Amino acid sequence: xxxxxxxxxxxxxDETGVGIVRGTELLANEVASSMELHVRFGGVVPxxxxxxxxxxxxxxxxxxxxxxxxxxxxxxxxxxxAGPGLMGALAVGVAxxxxxxxxxxxxxxxxxxxxxxxxxxxxxxxxxxxxxxxLLVSGGHTSLLLVRDIASDITELGATIDDAAGEAYDKVARxxxxxxxxxxxxxxxxxxxxxxxxxxxxxTSRRDLERHRYDFSxxxxxxxxxxxxEIAERDGVDYxxxxxxxxxxxxxxxxxxxxALDACTSLGVEHLLIGGGVAANSRLRSMLAERxxxxxxxxxxxxPGLCTxxxxxxxxxxxxxxxxxxxxxxxAFGATSSLPVATVVL
Ligand code: KG4
Ligand code: ZN
Numbered sequence: 243x244x245x246x247x248x249x250x251x252x253x254x255x256d257e258t259g260v261g262i263v264r265g266t267e268l269l270a271n272e273v274a275s276s277m278e279l280h281v282r283f284g285g286v287v288p289x290x291x292x293x294x295x296x297x298x299x300x301x302x303x304x305x306x307x308x309x310x311x312x313x314x315x316x317x318x319x320x321x322x323x324a325g326p327g328l329m330g331a332l333a334v335g336v337a338x339x340x341x342x343x344x345x346x347x348x349x350x351x352x353x354x355x356x357x358x359x360x361x362x363x364x365x366x367x368x369x370x371x372x373x374x375x376x377l378l379v380s381g382g383h384t385s386l387l388l389v390r391d392i393a394s395d396i397t398e399l400g401a402t403i404d405d406a407a408g409e410a411y412d413k414v415a416r417x418x419x420x421x422x423x424x425x426x427x428x429x430x431x432x433x434x435x436x437x438x439x440x441x442x443x444x445x446t447s448r449r450d451l452e453r454h455r456y457d458f459s460x461x462x463x464x465x466x467x468x469x470x471x472e473i474a475e476r477d478g479v480d481y482x483x484x485x486x487x488x489x490x491x492x493x494x495x496x497x498x499x500x501x502a503l504d505a506c507t508s509l510g511v512e513h514l515l516i517g518g519g520v521a522a523n524s525r526l527r528s529m530l531a532e533r534x535x536x537x538x539x540x541x542x543x544x545x546p547g548l549c550t551x552x553x554x555x556x557x558x559x560x561x562x563x564x565x566x567x568x569x570x571x572x573x574a575f576g577a578t579s580s581l582p583v584a585t586v587v588l
Pocket of ligand 1: 549
């Protein structure tokens with residue numbers, strides 16, 4: 243099939259997303275976020291997120307169809323995030339997708355959210371290069387993937403052994419008295435010197451690299467920032483928030499970029515794709531632009547607005563599945579909160 247038309251539904255965390263993609267063309271990407279309901283708690287409250295999905299689902303679906311000027315009868319398939327994510331939140335999306343697919347007589351694919359973060363770049367830069375290394379950096383996950391085929395052949399080379407990169411941003415933001423979500427706020431506040439403070443680079447010592455070459459660790463960095471701030475405040479040091487933010491950000495991005503480029507060069511893979519909320523980070527993108535050419539690596543990064551959770555990324559996975567003629571998911575499939583990244587579709 244040349245250019246499948248797929249509607250994708252995403253509800254794994256706090257964004258209700260509905261996207262419509264035809265081939266590599268993005269027709270609609272409607273996102274309703276419940277973020278502001280979680281701000282005062284400093285993180286996503288699952289029950290609150292689930293209820294917000296229930297309220298936002300139908301209007302978001304209708305807006306996406308109207309924006310794309312698509313009638314459901316024209317769709318080739320519906321795709322929905324089956325996992326990983328918050329159980330209650332996922333369940334709302336899966337129920338809505340099942341109801342829609344049955345009502346519209348369309349095949350339904352229950353797909354992997356993480357794969358969506360990788361696949362979404364096809365709407366910005368065309369068909370995915372294969373093989374490629376994917377650096378997946380979100381609020382809940384941080385891993386390096388070898389993608390030989392986006393629909394059927396994904397190998398996890400390594401992952402975080404503690405906090406995800408986005409989680410580190412969110413926790414450090416809290417330490418610095420900044421609001422949730424911390425990633426965009428720190429990105430904005432990081433106006434000082436990235437070399438002001440030398441924060442630790444987790445799992446980069448020679449000994450760690452032997453066992454954890456493609457793994458990450460950010461909890462030591464988070465603790466180091468908290469300790470540094472605590473000591474500075476105890477001693478009455480007049481430090482600049484911009485220096486702490488920039489130095490923390492430099493440490494995160496340095497490790498991500500080093501390990502991603504190492505995976506490319508050591509496995510002989512020319513293409514690096516970045517995805518997930520942290521892939522929106524301005525320093526991660528500029529550092530890759532600085533260092534990738536010397537490693538002979540070409541980087542693909544979706545526009546920042548497609549890095550955070552949305553429905554188009556799920557539609558993009560659906561497009562790849564329909565293109566390959568893969569069968570839809572069994573009707574009884576359910577939300578799977580800890581779906582492994584290698585399972586592209588249920
Ligand atoms: O992919 P995503 O929207 O949701 C998950 O699947 O987790 O990622 C959300 C994470 C949050 O931790 C947020 O702080 C982080 O992505 N994030 C950023 C930026 N924008 C969002 N981190 C660093 N810099 C950014 N500009
Ligand atoms: Zn995500």
